[in-house]
Amino acid sequence: TRDRSDTLRTPIVAVLGHVDHGKTSLLDKVRGSAVSEGEAGAITQHIGATAVPLDTISGIAGSLVDPDDFDLPGLLFIDTPGHHSFSTLRSRGGALADIAVLVVDVNDGFQPQTEEAIDILKRTGTPFIVAANKIDTTPGWNPQEGEPIQVTYEAQSDRARSRLDENLYEIIGQLSDAGFSADLYWRVQDFQANVGVVPVSAMTGEGVPDLLTVLMGLSQRYMKDQMTIDVEGPGAGTVLEVKEEKGFGTTLDVVIYDGTLREGDEIVVGGLHEPIVTEVRALLQPKPLAEIRTEKRFDRVDSVGAAAGVKIAAPDLEDAMAGAPVRVVRGRERDVVVADVESEL
């Protein structure tokens, strides 16, 4: 039953996959940004979060999406590193996710961290779709900037199309070996029983309309119960990063996945030695489409509702840990919340 303050929150979408398969580039295409180019060796080394509003999604998806079909406010994307040494960060990203995009280079197919990502998704029971990326590198490809996959397909020679199809069926076979029945997304009727594969290019934007449409459709159709929360409830989240911020001292980049966090709230954060009890001094929110990991400018806000990425400024955060839980005490016994946080560490 829905209570008056129950609202549909933004689904959290983790982007997982092997190093260099194009996770950050795909998000760059959606954001209209160039985060990947700014990374040392184009290697992501942290988890990021980006809020993508519904109007941006509708703008990219074009005729594939009727914005009236959706009452979800948008999608919160979590970027994760694919380099083998960042296994903890991948697990953390996977654990936060309501749904995931497994990015696979269509030429390389499954690689070690693709397998690892699949294991994380199995373990956490997270539904996912596959973005078969870099379709523009298919020999003889005739790129159709930003177009849905059907339009792109029709513009290809038989030779180019069958080369791509071969690669796509290879990936579908690898998914099947991993225990997932899969098919090209437009052939999938029941996304709970089958994994949909969406051919895309982060470079040309081909298939990106389809990817966003499928993500919205899946969240809306299968996860409404999970997305219905009491927005007025005490906020809960996970620390992505602990960072020094000029003028604010030690701050936390956090993903809030439940309730609301307000300035002045008493919060409990998992710490190196024991849970930290402190009070929120300032909440700094990246603008829509900005990556919290790289953004320099933030809006100071009074409150943040789930799901969102937010930077928390508060005293005594020096011993806070990335990956630790954050809980708002509001209306509850502080000791109970502290015990709660302790049990999650």
Ligand code: GTP
């Ligand atoms: P990690 O975060 O380190 O795991 O890598 P990533 O998966 O985020 O890959 P990233 O987006 O940084 O892309 C790696 C390289 O592949 C970059 O040089 C991109 O320009 C290139 N690339 C990504 N997507 C595409 C694509 O669709 N087509 C082509 N041609 N190149 C791509």
Ligand code: MG
């Ligand atoms: Mg990356």
